[in-house]
Amino acid sequence: MNTVGLIVEYNPFHNGHAFHLHASKEAADAEVVIAVMSGNFLQRGEPALVSKWYRTKMALLNGVDIVFELPYRFAVQKAEIFANGAISILDAAGCDSVCFGSESGDLQSFLETIDFLTDRKQEWEANINRFMNTGVSYPKAVSLAFHQLSDSNSYLDLAKPNNILGIEYIKAIRKQKSSLKPLTVPRKNADYHDEHFASETIASATSIRKAIFSKEHEKISIEQYVPFHTQQLLSEYLKEYQVFHHWENYWNYLQFRLLQCSPDELREIYEVEEGLENRLLAAALISGSFHEFMEKIKTKRYTWTRLQRLCVHILTNTKKGQMAGIEDKASYLRLLGMTSKGKEYLNKRKKDFSLPLVSKLSSFKEGEIQLDLKAARVYSLGVSTHVTKELMNQEFSQQPILVE
Structure with missing residues (x-):
């Protein structure tokens, strides 16, 4: 079974994600799609709109076959650490390739940029420190330092967030000596941080969340920007927990x-x-x-x-x-959900996984998972008090979701 890995947050799953999923599957000629998905708190330091269990359902109902959780230790982190954790999970789960969306959409430009930065590493790092000493942020310093080193159009624009993540994914593959094959497909229409709807069917998760939280959200429809199952699950979550998290x-x-x-x-x-x-x-x-x-x-x-x-x-x-005290690589595979095809893959391949597969939290005592447990408990405080206990207990009571 040829497998492609995706590194995702699905906050929430929208049409752009569906495009990326299908384009990745086609680019990798894959039968099975494995997603590593951030838990309840995300890379930009935000609580997820809905719980990881609902976002897992969105993923499985929209074409993903297996969902593993990216532990808190890696999920709420800068790009380098985020990438290291995610790549280590896909590698341990036996993925053949990883496909990421990018502003570039051209893998060769990623490889050339990484080689260029490796060759000029000392000069680049010195430039970053010099710009940071002027008071600018680290991402801004990285972009300025790179532009000072290179004027070639064949290199990536490091001001673009998905280009930065893509570079870190490839660096992590090399660092971990992984056999994962990197692939990239261009992002469709909406930029990562777009706050407004820019097309008739594709919108960024940022703009969708903004519409949901708008005081006028009753008058704003997101149905054209998300698959049916996403709309259905968002409505179900609001009915059950009475809030979206922010x-x-x-x-x-x-x-x-x-x-x-x-x-x-x-x-x-x-x-x-x-x-x-x-x-x-x-x-x-x-x-x-x-x-x-x-x-x-x-x-x-x-x-x-x-x-x-x-x-x-x-x-x-x-x-x-x-x-x-935690290593650069994940120490377990936390299974959140699977389809019938995903279950078949796990049954055939789990004995070859290089990390323990965790499907029942109470049976696993690893220190790193305690951070996930604490984060889940804190996340549950964001709902109405009469359902807080239910959401809190779900971390232990919820079995991996199976979509047949």
Whole structure:
């Protein structure tokens, strides 16, 4: 069974994702699609719109065959660590290839850019540090440093988020000496960060979420931008839990965590550094919402995404020592769901997996999974109190979803 791996968040699954899935399957000539999907908190430091279980259902009903969870340790991270975790899972699960969407859509330009940066590594890193010393953010410094080194159009635009992720996927494959074959397909119509609908059928997840959370969302239809099953599951989730998750649901908990911390305690939290603890504590005292808090702590040096990730780590009380003690590769395969074809693949191939397959949480004691458990419990606080316990207990009670 030829397999292609996808690295996803599906927040929520939309028509652009469906295009990427089918284009990837075709590019890889694959019979089985395996997705590594972030759990309840995502790479940009946001709670997922709906739980990982509902997003797993979306994936399986729309053409994915197996869904593994990308552990919290890798999911709420910068691109390099995010990529290392995801690639290690696909490799351990016996994938033949990994296919990612990109602004470029040209694999050769990725390979040439990586080779160029490898050859000029010292100069590039020196340029990054020089630009960061001027007060710009790390992503901006990376882009500026690269443009100063190269004026060739054959290299990638490192200001584009999916190009950056693609580079990190290929670097991770090389670093881990994986046999995964990298493939890329162009993103269709909508840019990653587009906040407005730019076509009749394709929209970014950002613009779809914005429409959902708009005060006028009753008047805005997203049906043309998402498959039927996504629309159905979003409606079902809202009926069951009465909310979609976003940062404001968690603001009171984050503010409480901050107000009970001393500067020394806050410095122990992962990604709190360079005196940020004082800025965070001062802003927590005078902010009435998460958005207001973010506006107060935002600087040129720290991107909104970087600060949101930091806030997730504060919310989950994730300390530097907990993250430092975990290897660059994942240590297990957490199975969230499968189709009949996916089940057949697992039955045939799981004995060859290089990591333990976890389908029942209570039977697995690995330290890394405790971060996932804690994140799931915190995530459940974002729903109405009478269903909090139900969502919290689901982490233990939910068996891997089977779609036949």
